[in-house]
Amino acid sequence: MILACTHNPTREDCLDKEVTDVSRRARLGLDPFRRGRSERSASFKRLLTVAESLTLHPGASIPKAAGTWADAKAAYRLLNEPDVTPDALQQPHRRVAAAQCAALPVVLCLQDASDLDYTFRNGTAGLGKIGDGKGRGLIQHTALAVEPEHGRSIGLLHQSWHKRVERDPKETAKQRLARWRESDIWADTIRAVGTLPTGGGGGGGGGGGASPCRLVHVMDSHGDCFTTLAEARRQGVDLLVRVMHYDRKLADGTGLHEHLAARPPLPGRISVTLHEQRDGRNRVKHAGRVATLEARSATITLPPPANAGDQVRGEGPVVLNAILLSEVGDPPAGEEPVRWMLLTTLAVDTPAAVETVARYYARRWRIEEFHRVEKEGCAVEEAQFDAAADLMRLAAVKSVIAVRLLQLRDAAHDAMAEPGQRDNPARLAEIVPAAWIAVVAKLAKVEVGHLTVSQFYRRVAMRGGWLGRKSDGPPGWKTLWRGWSELWWLVQGYELALASHKRSG
Numbered sequence: 001m002i003l004a005c006t007h008n009p010t011r012e013d014c015l016d017k018e019v020t021d022v023s024r025r026a027r028l029g030l031d032p033f034r035r036g037r038s039e040r041s042a043s044f045k046r047l048l049t050v051a052e053s054l055t056l057h058p059g060a061s062i063p064k065a066a067g068t069w070a071d072a073k074a075a076y077r078l079l080n081e082p083d084v085t086p087d088a089l090q091q092p093h094r095r096v097a098a099a100q101c102a103a104l105p106v107v108l109c110l111q112d113a114s115d116l117d118y119t120f121r122n123g124t125a126g127l128g129k130i131g132d133g134k135g136r137g138l139i140q141h142t143a144l145a146v147e148p149e150h151g152r153s154i155g156l157l158h159q160s161w162h163k164r165v166e167r168d169p170k171e172t173a174k175q176r177l178a179r180w181r182e183s184d185i186w187a188d189t190i191r192a193v194g195t196l197p198t199g200g201g202g203g204g205g206g207g208g209g210a211s212p213c214r215l216v217h218v219m220d221s222h223g224d225c226f227t228t229l230a231e232a233r234r235q236g237v238d239l240l241v242r243v244m245h246y247d248r249k250l251a252d253g254t255g256l257h258e259h260l261a262a263r264p265p266l267p268g269r270i271s272v273t274l275h276e277q278r279d280g281r282n283r284v285k286h287a288g289r290v291a292t293l294e295a296r297s298a299t300i301t302l303p304p305p306a307n308a309g310d311q312v313r314g315e316g317p318v319v320l321n322a323i324l325l326s327e328v329g330d331p332p333a334g335e336e337p338v339r340w341m342l343l344t345t346l347a348v349d350t351p352a353a354v355e356t357v358a359r360y361y362a363r364r365w366r367i368e369e370f371h372r373v374e375k376e377g378c379a380v381e382e383a384q385f386d387a388a389a390d391l392m393r394l395a396a397v398k399s400v401i402a403v404r405l406l407q408l409r410d411a412a413h414d415a416m417a418e419p420g421q422r423d424n425p426a427r428l429a430e431i432v433p434a435a436w437i438a439v440v441a442k443l444a445k446v447e448v449g450h451l452t453v454s455q456f457y458r459r460v461a462m463r464g465g466w467l468g469r470k471s472d473g474p475p476g477w478k479t480l481w482r483g484w485s486e487l488w489w490l491v492q493g494y495e496l497a498l499a500s501h502k503r504s505g
Helices: 022-028 036-040 042-056 062-066 069-079 086-102 173-178 182-193 226-235 256-261 351-362 365-377 388-417 425-431 434-444 453-463 477-504
Strands: 106-117 128-130 135-146 153-162 214-219 238-242 270-274 284-286 289-302 318-327 339-344
Touching (some): 042 388, 106 128, 106 365, 135 182, 135 388, 153 182, 182 214, 182 226, 226 318, 238 351, 256 289, 365 477, 388 453, 388 477, 425 453
Parallel strands (some): 106 214, 214 238
Antiparallel strands (some): 106 135, 289 318, 318 339
16 A cells, blocks of 8 residues: 555555554554554554555445454454544654654644534444534544644644533533533644654754744634633644634724724735635535735734633733734635635734735635535444444544555646656655555556656556546645545565466465
């Protein structure tokens, strides 16, 4: 199997079955739980086996993905083990993602919540209400690291699951403020992610004067609460959140929207790419387009709420920068004009700085895409476990696979969009096992040493149904993964023939 943006040896036997094989761990985006003896432990070996089988067949059930009853039992044993937490399952991947983030000067940490719907799993215990209250399932909250320049997915920095908290009719306002509320999940995630060590191209080594990686938490309007703002200040990380309540009051009593609307527009215009959005039935809600915006900005002071709970009691006012982005001209028919009001700790003192902030917020669509990949490509909602805790463990593994699906698509797009540095046989040998290169080169009728990255991905996409016509856009993750799954069987046959030849020769 291949995972984009990771280094794999090019020797033909790189698909080693030993747990200590570095290339196998790299392709799965996993480090051992701990160094030394634990990388040979049964728990880590089982995690590798489960992750590898599900990655090869992300939408399949566990028995189908495992292939044998012994491997299926091993997967169920891991996912049903009470002592194995979702955090423990994801920790190897999170360490890889954090190390990659630490080598960058700026990383966007996209936060968002999504309902996992198990309404018709009547035998599953531990589920709660979702959506309008008629469905049953879990609420999944994800922190996805993204590179800001091109929006490439790096990995998961944190993920958690919870049931909706149902309010007791006898509960007083004081009791409600004292307990945990769903709005606290945004601050909890900021605290769990913390800060990244060093960056600026230093590879996370901490030496040579490397500067800290600047971590920017990007959220939609559900993250707009004072607990989130206060926790970002405590952790010393940056924040970019869309305003939920336009009528909120500033420290001097002025309305936030009123204050921003009175500011003069900044010179110039900002062009923002709005990506296509689909609903739960895969119907287009908003078409992709480019919007031209004008911006107004100001520095504001937000006071703590009068009815502050224990989470923010004693916190002083928060000083932030605010931006009002409004679309210039009429949008296409059927589309609402863009109007974003954003709060951020990033600088907004120049038009270029405001444009950077707007571009960062536009990257938030990537986590929406992650949710689609996890649900449609990895079929996380099709699982039929008896307990919610087991569903969380499976979702923890499949979420990592969803990131890898996005990375596969990103690598293909990079190769096709940036020929030269990224589109050459040497680059392909870094990210693709030699057996795959040999098989695809044969299909493409190209010599093994001359196959480029774009030629490889085009051939994979064609096996998945992509025609490659001039009018066709670049292949998406679904098409690539269909082609990848089909080619996997050819690669297995190639490796078996190669092994048989070695034994007989």
